[in-house]
Amino acid sequence: MAERKMPNIKIFSGSSHQDLSQKIADRLGLELGKVVTKKFSNQETCVEIGESVRGEDVYIVQSGCGEINDNLMELLIMINACKIASASRVSAVIPCFPYARQDKKDKVGSRAPISAKLVANMLSVAGADHIITMDLHASQIQGFFDIPVDNLYAEPAVLKWIRENIPEWKNCTIVSPDAGGAKRVTSIADRLNVDFALIHKERKKANEVDRMVLVGDVKDRVAILVDDMADTCGTVCHAADKLISAGATKVYAILTHGIFSGPAISRINNAAFEAVVVTNTIPQEEKMKHCSKIQVIDISMILAEAIRRTHNGESVSYLFSHVPL
Numbered sequence: 429m430a431e432r433k434m435p436n437i438k439i440f441s442g443s444s445h446q447d448l449s450q451k452i453a454d455r456l457g458l459e460l461g462k463v464v465t466k467k468f469s470n471q472e473t474c475v476e477i478g479e480s481v482r483g484e485d486v487y488i489v490q491s492g493c494g495e496i497n498d499n500l501m502e503l504l505i506m507i508n509a510c511k512i513a514s515a516s517r518v519s520a521v522i523p524c525f526p527y528a529r530q531d532k533k534d535k536v537g538s539r540a541p542i543s544a545k546l547v548a549n550m551l552s553v554a555g556a557d558h559i560i561t562m563d564l565h566a567s568q569i570q571g572f573f574d575i576p577v578d579n580l581y582a583e584p585a586v587l588k589w590i591r592e593n594i595p596e597w598k599n600c601t602i603v604s605p606d607a608g609g610a611k612r613v614t615s616i617a618d619r620l621n622v623d624f625a626l627i628h629k630e631r632k633k634a635n636e637v638d639r640m641v642l643v644g645d646v647k648d649r650v651a652i653l654v655d656d657m658a659d660t661c662g663t664v665c666h667a668a669d670k671l672i673s674a675g676a677t678k679v680y681a682i683l684t685h686g687i688f689s690g691p692a693i694s695r696i697n698n699a700a701f702e703a704v705v706v707t708n709t710i711p712q713e714e715k716m717k718h719c720s721k722i723q724v725i726d727i728s729m730i731l732a733e734a735i736r737r738t739h740n741g742e743s744v745s746y747l748f749s750h751v752p753l
Contacts, residue, residue, distance in 0.1 A: 492526025511555030
């Protein structure tokens with residue numbers, strides 16, 4: 429794939445996930461573009477693009493993790509810098525979309541913001557022509573944009589990992605830790621031809637779970653919890669306990685975005701997981717030092733292939749069901 433040099437393309441990395449950006453660039457046989465990001469003493473972000481982007485197809489890789497607000501601001505400034513330097517098209521590659529959980533008003537008459545829509549507007553106003561992201565928390569967020577959004581799926585990579593790393597996968601149950609992920613688990617269960625179950629949870633307040641009810645059978649089977657993101661890990665750790673008490677022989681968790689903030693790592697260490705598998709949409713090196721259960725699926729080739737296909741004007745839908753070789 430990387431044999432022929434792609435003309436008129438530049439890839440830049442924000443400071444949120446240099447390692448992933450490098451893997452994407454290597455996969456495409458390109459060098460990362462020169463960019464210097466620094467902060468003034470008053471903490472304002474300053475970005476200098478170190479090479480010409482005039483007439484180029486520009487891709488800026490920045491994930492919504494770490495110092496989320498700083499990284500979002502940096503992305504907006506980078507998009508704008510390229511746009512006013514006459515780039516022909518600017519695509520934001522945002523593996524983990526920031527503020528994706530604030531995608532609706534939860535309660536009738538509430539004064540809650542819909543921050544995901546605000547972020548969409550900010551990206552558009554900054555000058556983004558195209559967004560590439562992965563496993564959006566709610567796929568409707570694509571409709572918050574008036575520009576094309578490619579929402580890629582980690583599912584093909586997850587299926588591959590299950591088949592290669594869980595010997596008893598033919599006798600497993602795929603479990604969703606909440607009703608919202610039912611579609612995701614049924615799709616995976618269908619592709620593996622196994623059963624699925626879901627856990628109905630009731631929350632009293634955000635990030636705290638009150639009561640859980642398991643719907644489905646996991647007795648004497650391997651249970652694989654699948655979700656799009658895990659933040660404080662209260663839900664998945666609760667769910668793991670529930671599955672063990674319902675007779676599951678082993679419990680795995682597979683999560684696209686491992687945010688792991690606050691008490692997450694200590695919760696995982698104390699929970700009954702064989703392994704907690706995440707993709708590298710968010711850097712995991714530090715977390716893995718403190719938790720031996722965390723394993724990582726590399727998804728850089730999916731993002732790289734999406735960039736290559738977009739640049740060459742090819743269809744991206746092949747990636748919804750295949751992992752590029």
